[in-house]
Amino acid sequence: MSAFTVPDGLTDLLQNFAVHAIKEQPEDLLKFAAKFFSKRLEERDGTTTTTNAMTTSSIRKKVDVRENRNELYDVSEEYERICESEEENIDGGRVPNLKSRRKSVAAEHYDPETDKDDSLIVHPKSAVQCKRLKSTLQNCFYFRHVDGEQMKLLIDAMFEKKIEHPNEVVINQGDDGDYMYVVEEGKFEAFVLKNSNGKDGKKEYVKTEPPKVYENGGFFGELALMYNTARAACILSKTPGRLWAMDRQTFRKIIIRSTHKKLKQFEDLLKSVPIFNELTHYERNNVAYALQSIEYPDGHVIMRQGDKADAMYFVERGSVCCLVQEKGEEKEVNKIMPGGYFGGKKT
Numbered sequence: 001m002s003a004f005t006v007p008d009g010l011t012d013l014l015q016n017f018a019v020h021a022i023k024e025q026p027e028d029l030l031k032f033a034a035k036f037f038s039k040r041l042e043e044r045d046g047t048t049t050t051t052n053a054m055t056t057s058s059i060r061k062k063v064d065v066r067e068n069r070n071e072l073y074d075v076s077e078e079y080e081r082i083c084e085s086e087e088e089n090i091d092g093g094r095v096p097n098l099k100s101r102r103k104s105v106a107a108e109h110y111d112p113e114t115d116k117d118d119s120l121i122v123h124p125k126s127a128v129q130c131k132r133l134k135s136t137l138q139n140c141f142y143f144r145h146v147d148g149e150q151m152k153l154l155i156d157a158m159f160e161k162k163i164e165h166p167n168e169v170v171i172n173q174g175d176d177g178d179y180m181y182v183v184e185e186g187k188f189e190a191f192v193l194k195n196s197n198g199k200d201g202k203k204e205y206v207k208t209e210p211p212k213v214y215e216n217g218g219f220f221g222e223l224a225l226m227y228n229t230a231r232a233a234c235i236l237s238k239t240p241g242r243l244w245a246m247d248r249q250t251f252r253k254i255i256i257r258s259t260h261k262k263l264k265q266f267e268d269l270l271k272s273v274p275i276f277n278e279l280t281h282y283e284r285n286n287v288a289y290a291l292q293s294i295e296y297p298d299g300h301v302i303m304r305q306g307d308k309a310d311a312m313y314f315v316e317r318g319s320v321c322c323l324v325q326e327k328g329e330e331k332e333v334n335k336i337m338p339g340g341y342f343g344g345k346k347t
């Protein structure tokens with residue numbers, strides 16, 4: 001009998017491929033496989049086969065890898081390389097060159113446990129501004145974990161930023177994270193760099209996939225502050241508008257303290273669920289924000305057979321029994337353990 005050695009990573013690679021193929025049900029499996037594996041290769045090597053442009057996913061990949069080692073990856077080399085032209089082309093429109101906004105990526109590590117300094121910035125506001133800001137924050141699910149006292153500190157620390165024109169670049173991909181923004185009014189859209197050397201040597205940006213539009217609500221610019229990385233996308237105004245900005249220090253002291261632990265817990269849970277394995281950092285983060293922790297007592301009926309599906313559930317602790325009514329009797333058909341999920345299409 002001959003002994004075989006399974007190459008490192010083979011199981012994960014094939015599992016990922018199988019999950020994708022099952023999910024997407026391609027007509028031509030071979031073509032789908034070719035595309036899938038080429039994309040993995042591009043992501044690993046940080047190159048594309050058609051251009052030399054550094055894609056955000058490859059930048060993000062590198063950032064992620066370093067993050068796992070608790071180091072900070074400075075993307076400045078790539079950024080300088082992709083920043084050579086004087087003007088930039090976003091979705092066909094001309095926007096000012098933002099190279100001057102680029103600073104070095106701040107590498108300081110923030111540990112909420114050891115930070116005893118509670119001093120925060122205060123930007124004075126009128127009662128009307130406070131009221132507007134409070135209602136904007138309350139409508140934003142990102143701030144769900146913030147308690148009343150912290151909400152007051154947030155309101156003090158944030159300041160209003162008026163956007164006068166469409167096509168203003170609020171965030172430039174590759175920059176350091178200085179502020180996170182909450183949208184009170186106006187329309188904003190996210191773009192990512194497609195080609196650093198497009199038509200006439202100008203940089204070309206495309207809408208994110210899926211497109212991300214913020215209209216009279218929502219937030220952006222949290223990733224670079226949360227993960228200490230360079231900006232992962234550009235945010236451009238589509239109309240004049242009004243934003244509320246939160247500086248990096250306030251974000252760290254309030255948001256990281258109150259939500260980071262919870263988010264990490266959720267993120268780890270999501271990582272163990274195969275259908276979410278392939279999500280990017282950003283996508284996984286968004287799912288994590290949308291999750292809510294609910295404790296059920298033993299024997300509690302979470303949903304009944306025939307109920308309308310209104311949510312998907314992930315088991316964090318304990319186990320969940322699936323029962324089916326058969327000839328007037330309930331029969332256990334499945335037991336879902338931590339890492340398992342139900343309430344989606346199949347359990």
Ligand SMILES: Nc1ncnc2c1ncn2[C@@H]1O[C@@H]2COP(=O)(O)O[C@H]2[C@H]1O
Nearest residue numbers: 190208212220221222223224231232233
């Ligand atoms: N597909 C996307 N990938 C990364 N960031 C995105 C995407 N769509 C929207 N964004 C937002 O764009 C912001 C750019 O700055 P940050 O990286 O700090 O945080 C990012 C997110 O809030």
